[in-house]
Amino acid sequence: MSHALLLCLLVPASGVELDTLATLGVSVRARSTGDGLEVAPAVALGLGARPAAALPLRLEVALLTDLHRGGGGDAVSVSAWQGELAVLAGLDWRALARERRALGLELLLGPALRVGYVGLHVYDQTESTWTAGASGVGAVGAYYRDGAWRLGARLWLGVARDRAFQAGLTVGRQL
Amino acid sequence: MRRAATLLALLAAAGCGELTGVRVVDFAADQGRFVLVDVALAPSIDLEALRGETVVLHGGARLDLDRIDEAEDRGANRAALVRGAQPVRAAYRRDGAVAVPADFDSLVMASAFVHLEQAAAFFAEHGAPVPPAPCLVAPQLTGTWSLPDADALAYVPGLDLFLLLPPGRDADPPLAVHRATLTHETSHRVWYYELWGGSLMSVRDALDTDPSARAGLNLLRAANEGVADYFAAADSGDPRFVAHASGASPPTWRDLDRNPVLDPAWCDGTAPLGPGGYDPYRVGSVLAASLWRIGDRIGNAALTAALLGAMRRLGAELRTSFSYTLGDLERHLLAELPDDARAIACAELAPAYAPIWPRLAEACR
Numbered sequence: 001m002s003h004a005l006l007l008c009l010l011v012p013a014s015g016v017e018l019d020t021l022a023t024l025g026v027s028v029r030a031r032s033t034g035d036g037l038e039v040a041p042a043v044a045l046g047l048g049a050r051p052a053a054a055l056p057l058r059l060e061v062a063l064l065t066d067l068h069r070g071g072g073g074d075a076v077s078v079s080a081w082q083g084e085l086a087v088l089a090g091l092d093w094r095a096l097a098r099e100r101r102a103l104g105l106e107l108l109l110g111p112a113l114r115v116g117y118v119g120l121h122v123y124d125q126t127e128s129t130w131t132a133g134a135s136g137v138g139a140v141g142a143y144y145r146d147g148a149w150r151l152g153a154r155l156w157l158g159v160a161r162d163r164a165f166q167a168g169l170t171v172g173r174q175l
Numbered sequence: 176m177r178r179a180a181t182l183l184a185l186l187a188a189a190g191c192g193e194l195t196g197v198r199v200v201d202f203a204a205d206q207g208r209f210v211l212v213d214v215a216l217a218p219s220i221d222l223e224a225l226r227g228e229t230v231v232l233h234g235g236a237r238l239d240l241d242r243i244d245e246a247e248d249r250g251a252n253r254a255a256l257v258r259g260a261q262p263v264r265a266a267y268r269r270d271g272a273v274a275v276p277a278d279f280d281s282l283v284m285a286s287a288f289v290h291l292e293q294a295a296a297f298f299a300e301h302g303a304p305v306p307p308a309p310c311l312v313a314p315q316l317t318g319t320w321s322l323p324d325a326d327a328l329a330y331v332p333g334l335d336l337f338l339l340l341p342p343g344r345d346a347d348p349p350l351a352v353h354r355a356t357l358t359h360e361t362s363h364r365v366w367y368y369e370l371w372g373g374s375l376m377s378v379r380d381a382l383d384t385d386p387s388a389r390a391g392l393n394l395l396r397a398a399n400e401g402v403a404d405y406f407a408a409a410d411s412g413d414p415r416f417v418a419h420a421s422g423a424s425p426p427t428w429r430d431l432d433r434n435p436v437l438d439p440a441w442c443d444g445t446a447p448l449g450p451g452g453y454d455p456y457r458v459g460s461v462l463a464a465s466l467w468r469i470g471d472r473i474g475n476a477a478l479t480a481a482l483l484g485a486m487r488r489l490g491a492e493l494r495t496s497f498s499y500t501l502g503d504l505e506r507h508l509l510a511e512l513p514d515d516a517r518a519i520a521c522a523e524l525a526p527a528y529a530p531i532w533p534r535l536a537e538a539c540r
Contacts, residue, residue: 032280033312034234034263071279073347075209076200078279118268118275120282122200122209122348129270 015053018175021046023154025168027066042066042166044156050092058092058106061085064137064156064166070118079119084158086112086137094145102145104152112137112158141170148174195272197222199286200352202420204413209348213273214289222274224262225288229295229307230337232284233260236311238338240318246333248376250308253334263312284312287339287351294354294361297410301479303365310337328356330363332375337364355407355416362403369483370490382497390444391499397444397455398504401462402482404431409475414467428460431467435460439530442501461527462505468523473516481511502528502535509538 027042046062063085070078090108097103114135120127135158143152149172156166196213203210217228225232237258246256265281267274276282287310295305328350329338337360342349350356367375382388408414414431428435437458440446447457470478485507492507493499505524509517521539525532 030264031234032263032265032278032284034261035313036235068278070277070282072282073342076279076282076348076352078276078282080277116268116277118277120198120200120211120275122211125211127198127211127270127275129268129275131268131270 015051017050017053019048019050019150019172020175021048021060021062021150021170021172023156023166023168023170025154025166027068027164027166029068029164038068040066040068042168044154044166044168048172056091056093058088058090058108060088060108060110062088062137062139064112064158066164066166068164072121075123077121079121080117082114082116084112084114084135084137086110086135088137088139090139100145100147104143104145104150106139106141106143106154108139110137111135114158143170143172150174192272194222194269194274197267197274197285197289198270198276199289200282200348201286201290201354202352202411202413202416204411204416204419207419209352214293216274217292220292222267222285223265225265225284226262227288227292229305230288230291230310231307232263232288232310232312232339234263234312236260236314238311238314238316238334240316242318243331243333246331246376248333248335249306249373250335253309253336256334257309257311257314257336259315260309260311283342283349283351284339287357290351290354290357291337291361294358294410297358297406298361298365298483301476301483303369303483305361305364305368308336308364310339312339313341314338316340328360330360330367332363332367332371335364335367335373350420353416353420355411355413356420358410359403359407359416362406363399365406365483366399366402366486370486370493372490372494374494378494378497385497388497391497393444393453393455394458394501395493395499396453397458398462399459400455401459401466402486402504404429404459404463405466405470405482406479408463408467409470409479429456429463431460431464433464434468434527435464436526437461437501437528437530442530444501458501465505465524465527469516469520472519472523473512477512477516481508481516484511502531505535506538509535 023044025042027040028037031038044062044064046060048058048060050058065083070080072078088108088110092104092106094102094104112135114133116131118129138157139154141152141154143150152170154168154170158164196215198211198213200209201212220227242256263284265284266277268277276285291310327340331338339351382392407416408431413419417429418427441458447454485504488507489504509520512520528535
């Protein structure tokens with residue numbers, strides 16, 4: 001599987017379509033106090049491939065992160081960051097394809113490597129913790145393609161990611 | 176390829192295994208500053224919901240303060256008065272076997288939770304266990320009267336629960352990360368159970384119709400605050416915990432290592448007055464500092480046990496017939512102490528309680 005993916009990504013030949021994709025939007029997660037939601041800017045960058053034009057299949061490598069921060073004051077505060085590197089595969093169904101234009105729906109799933117940092121600060125004392133672990137990511141979206149460009153919207157769902165999801169608008173370009 | 180697989184296996188292993196501790200903020204009296212500490216966890220604790228053996232945190236609650244008068248003892252009708260409470264969902268990362276709070280709310284809640292559990296354990300070790308109680312985090316409070324400030328901690332006897340109000344901009348660090356402050360609040364709960372036997376509401380309703388009981392209730396509030404300050408200092412080893420919790424302009428008159436003296440004007444329970452009416456902390460500070468000095472000489476463990484005994488004796492007396500005058504708690508405390516410790520306590524109390532000493536000295540004979 002991994003060799004096949006590498007081949008798809010590195011050899012844009014024999015009908016393989018490669019594209020880059022950026023998603024800008026928001027990350028929404030439940031507040032730790034159990035009361036309401038927190039919203040922060042979020043971004044995802046991806047490199048995708050459609051192995052064969054006739055097959056409704058998409059492979060993608062994506063980096064996801066958001067700007068949720070820990071919060072606090074001058075004396076006691078928390079700084080935090082979390083990101084994921086995901087390898088996704090799934091359905092890329094192009095409906096209403098006409099010449100160079102198409103409307104598409106995509107449903108992707110895959111494993112992810114989640115990396116995070118937490119810094120606890122109490123006056124001049126700081127305890128830093130880096131973490132890494134396996135996770136899972138899913139994405140569901142819709143797009144409009146016109147030639148080399150595609151515009152769309154995506155919803156990202158992370159497994160064990162502090163109950164957060166990301167949603168945003170995507171811009172992509174075929175390579 | 177094999178190297179990548181090994182790396183992935185190591186990363187996966189880093190997220191496995193049982194958590195044995197949690198990282199929280201506390202004040203280190205020996206260092207004179209707030210620090211991060213790793214605290215061991217009991218296996219029964221639900222760290223995400225912050226549900227322990229004696230406290231469970233809830234978020235999203237709504238409470239109409241005007242309806243507290245409807246409260247029944249031991250939180251019997253709490254569910255009808257507190258609406259919308261739901262479990263908190265604290266977020267953590269792992270540092271080995273230690274859970275590290277991943278955001279500020281989680282850090283404050285985890286710190287408050289740990290300190291409330293520790294305070295309950297302190298009292299349980301001295302023979303005063305308390306049943307589990309909820310703690311409402313950042314509740315939405317409504318009503319015609321309100322609590323004085325944000326960043327307040329409170330124990331509400333009628334509902335038998337704690338309130339943890341959100342820290343304001345000036346509350347840095349928040350009170351909730353300060354263990355002694357939570358021991359102080361837990362002491363009010365122990366007072367409710369040990370002195371009032373968990374039956375305060377019916378007594379209070381009866382006393383509300385008796386204006387002459389008001390002064391006695393004020394003095395009892397002062398004793399409650401003084402005892403709470405002493406227990407907080409004894410548990411934390413910090414006689415200046417109020418100043419350390421209060422930031423830039425601490426009220427040093429509540430330091431327990433000072434020697435305040437009872438003002439004769441305070442003895443009838445009508446003075447001193449503060450912004451909100453009777454100020455129980457001034458009179459309480461005389462008791463707290465006296466207890467601190469006595470504990471220093473006879474040991475805080477012995478004094479804590481005797482003080483809890485005095486609370487029970489006083490409670491039994493009050494529930495028979497409510498009449499409280501300044502020095503009644505101290506009189507029962509002296510009765511609880513063995514002869515040698517009583518002599519020491521009398522020597523410490525005499526100068527601080529000079530205005531009422533002729534009456535209190537009878538307990539020293």
